[in-house]
Amino acid sequence: MEINQAKELVIKAGHELVRSGLIARTWGNVSCRIDEHSFVITPSGREYQTLTPDEIVEVKIKDLSYRGNIVPSSEMGIHRAVYQLRSSSNFVIHTHQVNASAVSVAGLEYFKPLSYYSELGDEVICAEYALPGTKALCENVTAALKKTQGNAVIMSNHGVLCFGESYDSAFRAAYQLEEACREYIEKKVTKCCTSEIKEVEEITAVKDIKEVKDIDQKFTSTLLKIESLLNDCKASGMQKIIRFCTHPDVVRFSKLGTDLKPLVDDFAQIVGTCIKTVEPDVDLITSALESSSAVFVKDLGAICIGDIERDLDAVIMILCKNCTSYFTASALGNIDYIKPEECELMRKNYLEKYSLLSDASRKS
Template sequence: MMTVETAKTIVAESGLKLLESKLVARTWGNVSCRTGDKTFVITPSGLSYEQMTAADIVVYDAESGNWEGSRKPSSEKGVHAAAYAQFPDAGFVIHTHQMYASAIGLAGFDRLKLTDEEEAALGGIALSKYGLPGSKKLMKNVKASLATGAHAILMAQHGALIVGKDEKEAFERAMKLEEVCKAACHGQPSTSGQPTQVSEGSALKAIVDSLAPSFQYLAYTSHPATIRTSQASAVIEAQLDDMAQMIGPKLYAVPASAEAVGKALETQDAVLVKNLGAVCKAVDKADGDALTLLTEKACVAYLHTHALGDFVNLSWLDANLMRFVYLKKYSKKSGG
């Protein structure tokens, strides 16, 4: 078994890896590493991965529920504990909000065709039912999926949980999961798959430039999914937890004018701009990157589920509740 200090270092470093691989945005997701039969170290709640060092990692005892460290353990420690309890040889667990696995978690899981090699590489795959983040219901649902023997769990309307014998295997599984889900996803209008860079002087950039003096920070994207979604619907509803939290229950599409975008951003943190993409209102670049990534993911999810004719929005109550709790927590953190 690994020493606690080594495990803390690995976990702190993999947080950054998680962010760089775009498996999560900002402070979302969490990582843990087993250090004993019933103990593991886990990333703390609400700290950005860029700031995180080994000293911030929390030691958690799954049997007593006690923890040691200067920070609170991630609120999703329960699903990590469930994974270690289910698999005695599990050494590393990652919880992500990865784009394509999230889309398949919404629709099309039953139609997902994996080769034997893919199935083996993932260590089995399962879909768990929805539960509010950090809730007992979510833990119970994930536990039931782990009990099927699957090491890659799609958490409906939320993200994924990936279990490996070590960090390397867990990350390989997370990337493999994204690859197989991307291949089955209908939310990618262009085959390139990569977000298109908006060139200087483009129409979207011009709108953002003219609005910039009125806002702290504006981020924008012309990911093909945002363009296609802006054309398909005047409003999309949150299907995923993190959209409900960070953007709100609804994402609106407005005409491509600075006036319309500026007006929408008075009350919304993200808005789709017809035929051009999306603009997000943020506090800084990190916040803007997270918001654009979430907007892109919400659009991929929208296109995918609507192509399959199989979409489930979060309930009005859940979506509004999450937005409310998020805004309260967030304003506290930024000192407001």
């Protein structure tokens, strides 16, 4: 494929990933094969909505070398693995989609779709976990690719890798995998807690802080105090935006009265290494938000913060996904948390490096 055409397809794919909700913020990556020697891939830490052809990086399959000052995605190694092992594959998508991520934390070696899907084969292989961007992750994904007959691999506690002969077939694999995982979760998980889900879905969804008065007037006062406090606090020169989340799985978790640890990579990176559950007390809430971007408020849901609306959207999406993953893994009998030391490393790397790349991209 001609390089400029490949770059345009990658940009188009980035827009589709954001529109579809298959990724949050800059998480995930896309590549397109040029020929047997190279491919183009999205850069590291740049917003997909504003990407230009000049920012799409050409990478050599042989040694992952590239030219220029723009750094390619740190996951370029898993893309190369597809191109090396699948000569017919010309497009690769790595996403952190919700349902597949929920299945990824259950400690499965594979799962069998309950319906026929043209891109998935009889079973979807789950690659073993390793830290993102590492040689170990590439090795684990490569091992899974060698086993699968379909065009998708689940990356444990991380996300998925979907691929195909074309842009359309790769996206078809991603959408089919998400639907297959939804069916799997509904059969294996939802029936275990039908009454509880019905109870929390009766709570009014809250998108604006002023709407909380419909739940509890006293809590409205608490949230308004928090908003006032947060407006006076500066984080990297920007005021925090606050939002209250009552997604059913978030409310369900807030009722447990326990803290939530990362089950998926992007939760540790973007939301925090441990999200506390506290009573609706201003001091407790603000204290918890000093080390994370969210806090559960007992029995009501969660308060989430971000520097801008897109960041806040990502925090909420990832928080909901981690809660869904928790209940999926719990129902399947195996809650496979990421190791605390690995969570701390990812969080530190995100705060010190990756988020700065994204901020620079956002302001340019």
